[in-house]
Amino acid sequence: MADTATPVLELRGITKRFPGVVANDAVDFDLRKGEVHALLGENGAGKSTLMNILYGLYRHDEGEILLHGKPLDIDSPHEAIAAGIGMVHQHFMLIPVMTVAENIVLASEPTRGNVLLDMSAAEQRVRELAERFKFRVDPRARVEDITVGQQQRVEILKALYRNADILILDEPTAVLTPQEAIELFEILKELVAHGMSVIFISHKLNEVLEIADRITVLRRGKTVATVPREGATEADLARMMVGRDVLLRVEKQPASTGETLLHVEGLRVVDDRGLEAVRDVSLEVRAGEIVAIAGVDGNGQTELIDALTGLRRPAEGRITVGGREMTHASAHQFLEEGVGHIPEDRHRRGLVLEFSLAENLVLHDYAKRPYATRGFMSPRRVLDKARRLLEQFDVRGGTPSTPASALSGGNQQKVVIAREVDRDPRVLIAAQPTRGLDVGAIEFVHRRLVEQRDAGKAVLLISLELDEVLSLADRILVIYEGRIVGEFGPSVTEEELGIAMTGGRREAVA
Amino acid sequence: MTEPTNRDPVQGGQVEVDAPTQEPGGYAPSVAERLAFYQRAGGVVTPLITVILAFFAGGLVVLATGHNPLRTYQAVWAGTGLNWFFHVGNYHIDIPFTGHHVFFWWNTDTNGLAAYNLTQTLILTTTLILTGLAVAFAFRCGLFNIGGQGQYTAGAIVSVWVGSSWAHMSQGLHVFLAIALAMVAGAGLAAVAGFLKATVGAHEVITTIMLNWIAYWVGSFLFGRGGPLQNSADISVPISNDVTPSGKLPVLWGNSDLQALHVGFFIALGALVVFWLMLNRTTLGYQVRAVGYNPEAARYGGINVARNYVYAMAISGAFAGIGGAADILGWQYRLGVLDIQVSNIGFIGIAVALLGRNTAVGVGLAALLFGALVNGTSTRGLDASIFPPELAGNLTLMIQALVLLFVGADVLVLYIWQARRHLRLGRRPAAPARPEGTA
Numbered sequence: 001m002a003d004t005a006t007p008v009l010e011l012r013g014i015t016k017r018f019p020g021v022v023a024n025d026a027v028d029f030d031l032r033k034g035e036v037h038a039l040l041g042e043n044g045a046g047k048s049t050l051m052n053i054l055y056g057l058y059r060h061d062e063g064e065i066l067l068h069g070k071p072l073d074i075d076s077p078h079e080a081i082a083a084g085i086g087m088v089h090q091h092f093m094l095i096p097v098m099t100v101a102e103n104i105v106l107a108s109e110p111t112r113g114n115v116l117l118d119m120s121a122a123e124q125r126v127r128e129l130a131e132r133f134k135f136r137v138d139p140r141a142r143v144e145d146i147t148v149g150q151q152q153r154v155e156i157l158k159a160l161y162r163n164a165d166i167l168i169l170d171e172p173t174a175v176l177t178p179q180e181a182i183e184l185f186e187i188l189k190e191l192v193a194h195g196m197s198v199i200f201i202s203h204k205l206n207e208v209l210e211i212a213d214r215i216t217v218l219r220r221g222k223t224v225a226t227v228p229r230e231g232a233t234e235a236d237l238a239r240m241m242v243g244r245d246v247l248l249r250v251e252k253q254p255a256s257t258g259e260t261l262l263h264v265e266g267l268r269v270v271d272d273r274g275l276e277a278v279r280d281v282s283l284e285v286r287a288g289e290i291v292a293i294a295g296v297d298g299n300g301q302t303e304l305i306d307a308l309t310g311l312r313r314p315a316e317g318r319i320t321v322g323g324r325e326m327t328h329a330s331a332h333q334f335l336e337e338g339v340g341h342i343p344e345d346r347h348r349r350g351l352v353l354e355f356s357l358a359e360n361l362v363l364h365d366y367a368k369r370p371y372a373t374r375g376f377m378s379p380r381r382v383l384d385k386a387r388r389l390l391e392q393f394d395v396r397g398g399t400p401s402t403p404a405s406a407l408s409g410g411n412q413q414k415v416v417i418a419r420e421v422d423r424d425p426r427v428l429i430a431a432q433p434t435r436g437l438d439v440g441a442i443e444f445v446h447r448r449l450v451e452q453r454d455a456g457k458a459v460l461l462i463s464l465e466l467d468e469v470l471s472l473a474d475r476i477l478v479i480y481e482g483r484i485v486g487e488f489g490p491s492v493t494e495e496e497l498g499i500a501m502t503g504g505r506r507e508a509v510a
Numbered sequence: 511m512t513e514p515t516n517r518d519p520v521q522g523g524q525v526e527v528d529a530p531t532q533e534p535g536g537y538a539p540s541v542a543e544r545l546a547f548y549q550r551a552g553g554v555v556t557p558l559i560t561v562i563l564a565f566f567a568g569g570l571v572v573l574a575t576g577h578n579p580l581r582t583y584q585a586v587w588a589g590t591g592l593n594w595f596f597h598v599g600n601y602h603i604d605i606p607f608t609g610h611h612v613f614f615w616w617n618t619d620t621n622g623l624a625a626y627n628l629t630q631t632l633i634l635t636t637t638l639i640l641t642g643l644a645v646a647f648a649f650r651c652g653l654f655n656i657g658g659q660g661q662y663t664a665g666a667i668v669s670v671w672v673g674s675s676w677a678h679m680s681q682g683l684h685v686f687l688a689i690a691l692a693m694v695a696g697a698g699l700a701a702v703a704g705f706l707k708a709t710v711g712a713h714e715v716i717t718t719i720m721l722n723w724i725a726y727w728v729g730s731f732l733f734g735r736g737g738p739l740q741n742s743a744d745i746s747v748p749i750s751n752d753v754t755p756s757g758k759l760p761v762l763w764g765n766s767d768l769q770a771l772h773v774g775f776f777i778a779l780g781a782l783v784v785f786w787l788m789l790n791r792t793t794l795g796y797q798v799r800a801v802g803y804n805p806e807a808a809r810y811g812g813i814n815v816a817r818n819y820v821y822a823m824a825i826s827g828a829f830a831g832i833g834g835a836a837d838i839l840g841w842q843y844r845l846g847v848l849d850i851q852v853s854n855i856g857f858i859g860i861a862v863a864l865l866g867r868n869t870a871v872g873v874g875l876a877a878l879l880f881g882a883l884v885n886g887t888s889t890r891g892l893d894a895s896i897f898p899p900e901l902a903g904n905l906t907l908m909i910q911a912l913v914l915l916f917v918g919a920d921v922l923v924l925y926i927w928q929a930r931r932h933l934r935l936g937r938r939p940a941a942p943a944r945p946e947g948t949a
Contacts, residue, residue, distance in 0.1 A: 311809060332812035341810070349810045354803040359796070363811035367793040375793050 006069070008033045008197050009054075009085075009166055014063035016049050023049040025221040026063070031166065036188055036198040038212035040205075042241050042438040043408050046221040047201050051168050055087050056080040086159025087168040090175070092151050096144035100137055101126045104158050129160055133190050149180030153187065167191065168199045173207055174436055177297050177464065179502075185211050203241070203438040205234040206467070217241055242440045250446045253454070255474040258287035261458035262308070262339075262427045267317035269303040276315070277303035279482040285427065285458040290449065292461040292473030293484075296501050300482035301462050302344065305431050308460070309341045310334040322426055335364050340425030342416055344432040344462070346409075350416040353405035357395070358386035360404050361419050393418035394444070410441030417448055428452050431462045446472060466494050557865050557872070557917070561879065564912035568905055577897050582905075585896040590886035591627025627885065629764045629771040633841055634855075635881035637662075639778040640833030641859025642877050643785050644696075644826045646868040648714070650789060651822035652802040653707070657700055657718025659856025660725035661827040664699045665692035665834025667729050670750045670845040671739055673757030673838060684756040689777075689835045696831020697824040699725060704823030708816035714823070722856075729850040741844075749846035759840045774836030779874070781829060786870035788825070798822050830856060858884070861910050864917040883909060 007030040016024040024046045031037050041047045052058045054065065056074040065072045067083055074080050080087070094103050101123045110121040126139040135153050143151060152172060159167055169188075173181045188198055188211060202208050208215055215232060217224040217240040224240045239245055262285040269278035277300040285291045295301055306312035308319060310331035319327045321337045329337070343349040351360050362371050362382050370381045386400035395414045397407050404412060413433065420428065430449060434442040449472060453459050463469050469476055476488040478500040486500040569579035587593060605611060641658045648655035669692040676684060699721055706712040732739040734748045741751045764770030789795035800808040801818045809815050833855070838845060858880055865879070866872030886892065887902035897905075 309810075330812075330814075331809060332814070335812045343810060348804075349806050352800050352804045352807045355800070363800070363807070366796045366811075372793045377791055377793055377796060379791070 006033065007031060007066075008068060010066040010069075011050070011054065012064050012066065014050060014053060014060045014065075016046075016053060016058060016060050022221050024053070024060070027218065027221070027223050029216055029223070029226075031197045031199060032214075033197055034192045034195050035213040036192055036200050036211050038200045038202060038208040038215045039218065040202060040208050040215055040237060040241060041218035042203060042440060043410055045218040045241070047218055048170070049221075050218070051087070051170065051199070051201060054080065055085060055168065081162050081164070084163060084165045085168065086156075086162060086164030086166065088152065088155040088159065088170065088172060090170045090172075092155050094143045094151055094154060096142070098143060099139065100141050100143060100146070100154050100157075101139035103143055103154055104139075104161050106158075108162065126157065126161070129157055133160065133187065133194065135187065147180070148175050149177070149183060152176070152180075152184065156187065156191075165195070166197050166199070168201070170201045171203070171436075172200070173202070173204065178466070178498075179296070181207065205237050205439065208237065209234065219243055238439050241438070250443075250450055250471045252450045252472075255289040255453065257289045257474075258456060260284045260286050261322050262460060263318075263320045263323075264308070265318045267304070267307060267319065268315045269300070269307045269312060270315050271303050277482050278307065278314075281317070281479075281482070281484055283477060283484060285460050287426075287456045287458050288453060289474040290453045290459040290461055290472050292463060292469040292476045293479050294463065294466065294469045294476055294497055294501060295479035297464050299479050299501075301431070301479060303482075304479070305341075305344065305429060305462055308334075308429055309339060335423075338424075338426035340420040340423055340428040342420050342428070342430040342433045344435065346412050346416050351404045351412060353403065355404055356386075356401045357390065357398055357404055357407070357415055358382045358400035360415055361386050361389055361400075361422075363419060364423060389418040389422055390415075409436045410438060410444075413437055413441065413445065417445060421448060421452060425457065427458045427460065429460045429462070432464060433461070434463075434465070434468060442468075466497055469497070470494065557867065557876075560865065560913055560916040563916055564909045567912050568909045571908060572897065572905065575901065582897040582902075585893045586883070586886040586902070588624070588886075589627055589888070589892045590882035591624050591629070591631050592882055594622075594624035594628045626764070626768065630769065630888075630890075631878075631882045631885040632771050632775055633769060633837075633881075634885055635877045636772075636775045636778040636840070637833045637837050637855050638858060638862050638877035638881050639874060640781055640829050640836060641856045642862030642866060642873040643781055643859075644700075644830035644833070644856070645860050645863035646866065646873050647785060647789075647798075647829060648700075648822055648826040649863060649868045650802045651798045651818060652805065653704070653714050653819065653822060653826075655700065655703075655718055655823065655826045656715050656860065657703060657721050657827070657856075658830045658833075658859040659854065660718065660722035661696035661700050661830035662834040662856040662859075663722075663725040663729050663850055663853070664695040664827075665831030666838050666842075666845050666850075667725070667732060667739075667834070668692045668695040668831070669835035669838045670753060673753035674751035674844075675754075677754040677756060679756050681756045681758075681760075684754070685759060685839060688753075688757055688839055689832060692835035692838075693828045693831045696827040696829070696834065698827070700827025700830070701820055701824040704820035707823075708819040714819075726850060729845070730847045733845060733847050733850070747846070748848070750844050753839060753843045757839060758843065759836070769841040772836070772840035774840040777832065777836060778877075781832065782870045782874050785829075785873075789870075794821065830859070833859075858910065861914050861917075865913055880910065 009031040011027060011029040014024050014027045014029075015022065027046065027050055029039070029050065039047050039050070049058065053060045054074070056076045056079050059075070065074065072083060074083065074085075077087075095106070098106075101119070104126050105122040110118045110125065112118045123139040129135075130137055130139070135157060137146070137150055137153050137157070143154065146154075152175070156167065172184060176184060188200070192198060200208070200212055209229060209232060212229055214226055214228050215237065216226040217237065219241060235245075264284065265282045267278055267281045268276060271277040279300070281304060283291065293301060293304070303312060307314045310326070310329050310333060314327060317327070318325070321334070321339055324337060326334060326337060334341075347353060352363070359366075359382070362385065365371055366377065366382075371378060371385070383400045389395075390398075390400065393414045395407070395411050395418065397411050404415065407415070417433070428449075433445050433449065437445065446468070449459055449461065453474075461469070461472055470490065470492070473490055476490070476492060476497065477484050478486040478488070478497060480501060480503045485503070488497065488500075565583070569583065572579040572582045641662055644658040644661060645655050669688045672688040672691050673684070679687070700718070703714045703717040703721060706717050707714050731737050733750050734740065735745065737748070739750055741747065741749055759772040759774050761770040761772050762775065789799060797808065797813045797818050798821070800811060800813055801815050801822075805815050808818075842849070862873055862876040862880055866874070866876035883906050887899065887906040889899040889903070892899040892902045
């Protein structure tokens with residue numbers, strides 16, 4: 001379907017230097033009419049810099065940008081939009097209290113007599129646009145009331161409303177559930193069928209292979225190759241991205257399980273709105289096994305994790321750790337009892353971003369010897385520990401005194417894992433431990449989790465990624481609407497899991 | 511760019527700029543992310559720009575009133591007494607009973623007008639350091655303590671009560687007791703707000719303002735006519751008894767009849783050190799900062815967030831309470847209803863903390879600035895032939911308000927900064943921006 005003759009957009013020899021680093025080194029990239037062109041690369045490979053240049057946020061030092069064969073000088077997002085380039089950022093730029101239509105027409109509102117805002121015309125235009133591309137959104141809904149997937153559609157509509165014919169999507173599936181991702185892909189297919197061109201930034205191999213017509217891989221600021229989808233495999237792409245062979249499946253021995261370390265019985269947990277989010281959950285995790293809880297986001301996983309780590313009081317039920325009653329214990333007591341917790345959101349909970357790496361690494365143990373004596377901290381010992389852990393866990397991009405916010409997501413996650421694993425917990429609760437990480441980092445995290453299992457720890461993995469669940473777990477529990485609706489062995493198929501995850505009523509999810 | 515020697519992330523934690531291994535979170539750094547960077551980079555620059563802008567705007571107002579801004583600021587400068595340091599006075603001290611004298615490289619004149627003005631500035635600085643720390647400490651825990659004024663008043667009430675009682679105590683003990691109890695009073699008052707925040711989630715801004723009024727009216731009642739702590743000499747005057755000689759802080763410099771610089775100045779400097787140590791070297795400070803930056807992560811780390819709200823407020827209040835004691839025991843020696851009702855030094859502490867970015871060094875410098883400004887524009891400090899002091903007081907308030915406004919509007923300062931860079935570089939390619947990865 002792609003018109004192979006004329007590139008709509010061409011980037012030639014783009015070089016961008018930052019002090020001390022070449023972020024883009026003579027990068028070539030071209031986009032054809034009616035294609036989805038994926039830009040694949042590890043975090044920090046230079047994808048974002050390249051797109052920021054295209055979108056007018058940065059200026060390139062060398063090279064040129066050609067739009068429909070003509071040189072283009074883009075100095076601001078405003079000019080990029082005028083040139084027909086739209087961008088959907090990973091973090092949406094929407095105003096939550098305004099309606100979908102209001103958000104879409106913002107800054108180019110239809111008016112009556114040049115003064116009065118013509119809201120009905122705006123809604124009408126949004127509705128037409130949505131119909132043309134088969135979007136399902138209600139122009140009158142308030143943005144804060146719609147799902148993340150719908151918000152993303154609003155962002156896309158915003159670009160379409162401004163007559164974009166080139167759409168840049170920055171890791172669009174990072175925030176979506178598997179179903180929403182499928183719906184997004186349908187929309188993208190619809191868009192290219194209408195002659196639009198899409199640049200799809202990602203570090204997820206499977207989805208790139210699913211949606212892209214061509215794939216350009218960047219590594220350390222350089223173009224490695226541009227390949228058509230046909231014939232490309234995950235292993236090839238991973239090798240190009242990382243520069244070495246990557247284990248996509250974790251190698252592990254069969255589990256040899258011991259005593260039950262985490263025991264949960266009849267647990268009921270209420271969420272912030274007072275609704276029951278976890279309903280009568282019973283489970284146990286034994287030493288030396290990885291138990292995964294699979295499920296679509298928002299089915300009670302967060303509340304379950306909170307209850308199992310003392311961050312939320314259960315309404316009913318019983319939790320024991322190594323035989324000790326912990327139902328109403330505090331977060332501190334859970335830590336003392338040897339429960340490690342890799343939280344699902346490292347920015348919100350896992351790290352104090354303003355703290356240095358060293359300070360983050362003692363988040364649980366800052367008050368303990370040798371890091372503190374009688375209330376006084378020993379910065380030297382804290383730094384020593386940090387130096388040791390940063391090296392041991394191969395954290396790059398910072399020294400012990402670097403603020404955590406300066407690190408990449410993968411390295412931030414390594415810091416969290418280093419902290420949790422180094423405490424030598426008996427029970428390790430890992431919630432979406434690879435969210436937002438690239439293949440190299442995912443491999444690292446997975447290996448650590450298996451190591452913990454082999455060291456006789458009880459590992460509870462909560463994940464939305466079926467790949468991850470299938471490759472790591474010894475037993476799989478499926479959670480749906482707060483209930484455990486099924487237990488499976490590691491040889492279960494994605495289809496079976498997918499059916500269980502959606503309550504058995506819908507078709508399988510990928 | 512600020513010096514990367516300080517490890518504290520707020521004041522100038524080094525920002526890694528080498529970044530191949532650093533990845534973009536999402537790739538247009540949001541305004542907040544950019545702002546966070548410039549705040550770190552501009553730890554010194556932004557407050558400076560803020561102050562310069564405020565003085566510039568103040569100068570325009572002076573101009574509008576038909577006076578010469580330069581001469582006015584010159585007179586304000588003289589009024590602050592800071593010119594003492596550049597004053598050609600005596601640079602030697604006579605050695606008694608000999609014809610010799612020892613030379614010093616600093617000014618040794620302690621009797622002139624400049625010296626007098628300087629003591630006044632430093633007396634104000636002393637109190638402002640303490641009320642500034644009261645706001646800054648709570649800020650580091652993510653709390654906005656508007657109650658510095660009330661906590662200061664509570665400290666003043668208790669210290670004047672203790673200081674004017676028990677006349678036969680030894681001086682050291684008496685002073686210590688008065689300060690300690692003033693500290694407890696300030697801490698106690700502030701802890702109420704912390705407690706309400708921790709238990710029922712009442713917002714500290716509301717509760718501390720309410721507590722300010724409680725301190726205000728309790729003080730007005732205690733020292734008012736017929737009040738239980740009103741002076742015993744003249745019941746027509748709503749004022750306390752005088753602090754006994756044993757309760758007074760020793761004078762460092764100047765004539766104690768003319769409000770001399772007292773030992774409280776060193777207490778305030780000590781408080782700056784304690785503030786820094788507490789935040790950066792104790793487990794309590796670690797907790798407070800963790801809660802201030804990210805309460806959710808602190809909770810996850812096993813820190814009791816609610817308890818830290820109470821502690822942080824109590825410590826804040828303790829600083830303000832000492833401030834009240836320093837004024838009473840240092841130079842005021844008595845407390846009247848009027849003193850309580852017109853005092854606003856606790857509120858200036860908010861500006862001090864904001865301008866000083868809630869750091870020890872920053873608060874010290876900002877307190878000196880505001881101390882100098884308040885004194886330099888006061889009726890007794892400013893040369894009335896150049897600018898009418900009754901207008902100058904308003905000038906202080908204005909500059910103070912502008913500083914607050916600009917500190918609150920960091921984005922504006924940032925914008926001006928970028929615009930300046932834009933002007934300088936024109937449309938030449940790519941000003942060296944930060945790589946996206948460090949956002």
